[in-house]
Structure formats: C-alpha cells, structure tokens
Amino acid sequence: MKKGLFLLITAIMVLGLAGCGKKKKTEVMIYTSMYEDIIDAMRTTLNNEFPDIDIEFFYGGTGTLQAKVAAEIDSGKLGCDMLMVAEPAYSLELKDAGVLEPYKSKHAESLAFDYDKDGYWYPVRISNMVLAYNPDKYSKDEIPNSFYDFAYDSSVKDMVSMSNPLTSGTAMASITGLLEKYGEEYFQALGNQNVAIESGSVALTKLETGECKVIMVLEESVLKKREEEGSKLEVIYPTDGTINVPSTIMTVNDKWNANQNIEAAKKITDWFLSEEGQDAIVKGWMHSVRSDYPNPPYDAIATSEILKNIIPVDWEKCYKDREEIRTLFQEHVTIPESK
Missing domain, CATH: 3.40.190.10 (Periplasmic binding protein-like II)
Incomplete structure (x- = not known):
C-alpha cells in the first residue's frame, strides 16, 4: 500500500516537473489592415523567425480597426500589442491619444520614407x-x-x-x-x-x-x-x-497593451524593417521602405521611378x-x- 502510494506521488511529481519544463510562448496580438492572404503567406516565416513568440493577427479594414480601437480605449484596455495600419494619419492620432510606445529601431537610418523621430511609428510597407x-x-x-x-x-x-x-x-x-x-x-x-x-x-x-x-x-x-x-x-x-501611401507599424504601451510584451514587439518591429522582413513585404506585392532594398514587387516599376x-x-x-x-x-x- 505504502509502495503504491509512493509510486503514485513520484509519478505525479515527474509529470508536474515535465509540465514546468514547457516554456509558455510569449503572446503578441497585431491589429492590421494588411490583406489576409498576405498575412497568411507571412505566418510560416514569422513562426520560423520567432519560435518563442505566438504572433496572432486580427484583420480589418481601416474603418473597422478605428472603430474597434476607439471602443477598446473607452473600455480602458486595447486587445492588441501592435498595429500595422494603412497610412500615417492614424498613427498621428494614436500618438496623440497616448497609447503608443516609442522605440528607436536600429533600422531607422535605412528607411527611405518619413518616420516618427521619437520612434512612435515607422513605415513598414508602401x-x-x-x-x-x-x-x-x-x-x-x-x-x-x-x-x-x-x-x-x-x-x-x-x-x-x-x-x-x-x-x-x-x-x-x-x-x-x-x-x-x-x-x-x-x-x-x-x-x-x-x-x-x-x-x-x-x-x-x-x-x-x-x-x-x-x-x-x-x-x-x-x-x-x-x-x-x-x-x-x-x-x-x-x-x-x-x-504614394506608407503604411505604418506601431507598438502599444504598457498602460494599454494586451499582453505586456513590449520587448517582443520591438523584436518584431526590427524584423519587419530589416531586409528579411522587407523581402516578405515585397513578395506581398508592396514596395519596400528601405533605401537599400534593390527590387520592386513583381511586375512593378521601380519605387524611385514612382x-x-x-x-x-x-x-x-x-x-x-x-x-x-x-x-x-x-x-x-x-x-x-x-x-
């Protein structure tokens, strides 16, 4: 009887330790107006690049996202950690609303388009x-x-x-x-x-x-x-x-964000602004925001010509x-x- 109880306790402890060994993924929710099929095409690349981060997207047109964010601001908490929206005007609004986190990306100097000098938003696709x-x-x-x-x-x-x-x-x-x-x-x-x-x-x-x-x-x-x-x-x-419409990427600050994972959001921002991230953008038929990116999307004229x-x-x-x-x-x- 005692031996059986000992074995049962030992088994429970082993299972508990095994469960503790599984590291929970960091969660990051991104609200975006980027087309769903382009997001889907990026998922595998993002999963490979960030195996420890569970990146989820909520897709909606600009009007839908603006209405959703406005309602969540009224409730006191956003349901996202990052936003990738259609144009800079909404970034200016969110900055004024005090919901964004400034971040000085290491890729800022490589950008060919305007960005917020304090790091509240960056162009991510054209x-x-x-x-x-x-x-x-x-x-x-x-x-x-x-x-x-x-x-x-x-x-x-x-x-x-x-x-x-x-x-x-x-x-x-x-x-x-x-x-x-x-x-x-x-x-x-x-x-x-x-x-x-x-x-x-x-x-x-x-x-x-x-x-x-x-x-x-x-x-x-x-x-x-x-x-x-x-x-x-x-x-x-x-x-x-x-x-010409630069679409922007932003990080939500700790007061408003969903998962308190700003450091993960910074890594994601840097990846999207990197040459590798811009490869994914250009494969999605949009132009790169980098001054040193050589190629336009399929069948497009050069960004410099536009x-x-x-x-x-x-x-x-x-x-x-x-x-x-x-x-x-x-x-x-x-x-x-x-x-």
Whole structure:
C-alpha cells in the first residue's frame, strides 16, 4: 500500500516537473489592415523567425480597426500589442491619444520614407494608389491615364470604380491628396461620373468583364492578380502623379497593451524593417521602405521611378480633418450603405 502510494506521488511529481519544463510562448496580438492572404503567406516565416513568440493577427479594414480601437480605449484596455495600419494619419492620432510606445529601431537610418523621430511609428510597407484597365477590352489611349481624367472624362461615365474612403485608409489618403490638388470640384466630378464605390476585388472583376473601363485601385491588387492568375489587367501610373501611401507599424504601451510584451514587439518591429522582413513585404506585392532594398514587387516599376511623380498627401490634414473630408465626399458621391 505504502509502495503504491509512493509510486503514485513520484509519478505525479515527474509529470508536474515535465509540465514546468514547457516554456509558455510569449503572446503578441497585431491589429492590421494588411490583406489576409498576405498575412497568411507571412505566418510560416514569422513562426520560423520567432519560435518563442505566438504572433496572432486580427484583420480589418481601416474603418473597422478605428472603430474597434476607439471602443477598446473607452473600455480602458486595447486587445492588441501592435498595429500595422494603412497610412500615417492614424498613427498621428494614436500618438496623440497616448497609447503608443516609442522605440528607436536600429533600422531607422535605412528607411527611405518619413518616420516618427521619437520612434512612435515607422513605415513598414508602401502601397500605391493607381489606375488599372483591361487591354483585352479597351486600348490605353482611349481611357483616362490620369486621376483628373478619371473624374472628368465623360466617355467613362458609369464605368469607373474606386474604394470607400469611409472604410479604407488608402482610399481616404487618396481623396485627401486629390482634394488638395484639385479642390472640392473633384468630388463633384466623381459624383457626376457615377463612380461606383466598392471593394477592389469587385472592381477588378468588372475590369475583366468590361463592365468598368478604368478603376482607381491599389497597385498591389493588380500585381497579385497578374502573378497568381496570369491576369492581363494592367497598372496605369497616373500622369498627374501616383498616390504614394506608407503604411505604418506601431507598438502599444504598457498602460494599454494586451499582453505586456513590449520587448517582443520591438523584436518584431526590427524584423519587419530589416531586409528579411522587407523581402516578405515585397513578395506581398508592396514596395519596400528601405533605401537599400534593390527590387520592386513583381511586375512593378521601380519605387524611385514612382517617387518622381506623386500626388502628396498632408497626413496631418488627413488626421485632423478626416470627418470633414469624409462628409464632403459623401455630399457629392453616393456611397452604398454597409450591410
């Protein structure tokens, strides 16, 4: 009896020690507006790079993330440790809200784009708002090749499409830049064109069928379709300037973050800004933020060529005047109600 009890206690102790030997992974939750399929493509690389960190992503469009974060701020705690969002304007807002942790990344000096000098946010990927068309349906010289003509060329009325600036950060950045360049009349012209406000995937399908002649869309959406599906759809880099959108990465401070793992978040930030991390970004059809990164994404022109002709965006205005700009857009352009 005593011997059996001794063996039972010994077994329990051995099992307990074995359980203690298993190191619990550090958890990091990242809220991001990056496309889900690109996130999925990165998971294996991230798991191999950070075997001791359990990195989870919550995906949502910019509008969804902004609403989620606002609700969590009201509750007193965020559900994430990091954010990777569409454009710098939201980073400026979160910095002002006091939820970010400054960090001086060792890769900062290698960046080709602006970043917060105190380290509150860094650009991590470059998206470009462009035009696109289907050469199997229409010739390039009979459709708009500029953002201006996209709104004012009556020959494409009822056959143009763009994303929703109420839910998309890159679309919001784009209309901010276009408002600054062309004035409120540009929004009126878009309304007169009966521009469809819909997702990029829907717009691309309409290009393929010929229902749309030209669309305003992210470059990466077209490049992805060309590489993965052999699509014939083509990018038009607008003659009046591409809208260049640096998407940002940020760390949430200990007062607000979900898992109290700032050191892990710093390592993840450094990896994304490194050459290896930028490899993953460029494989996701977006441009690198590093000045020393040699290659553009599949089938894209060089980043340096794009930067020679861009429509600038005032990120402070995009943040401070966001609701005013959205309202102005809604006054002139019909936006479908979300279902």
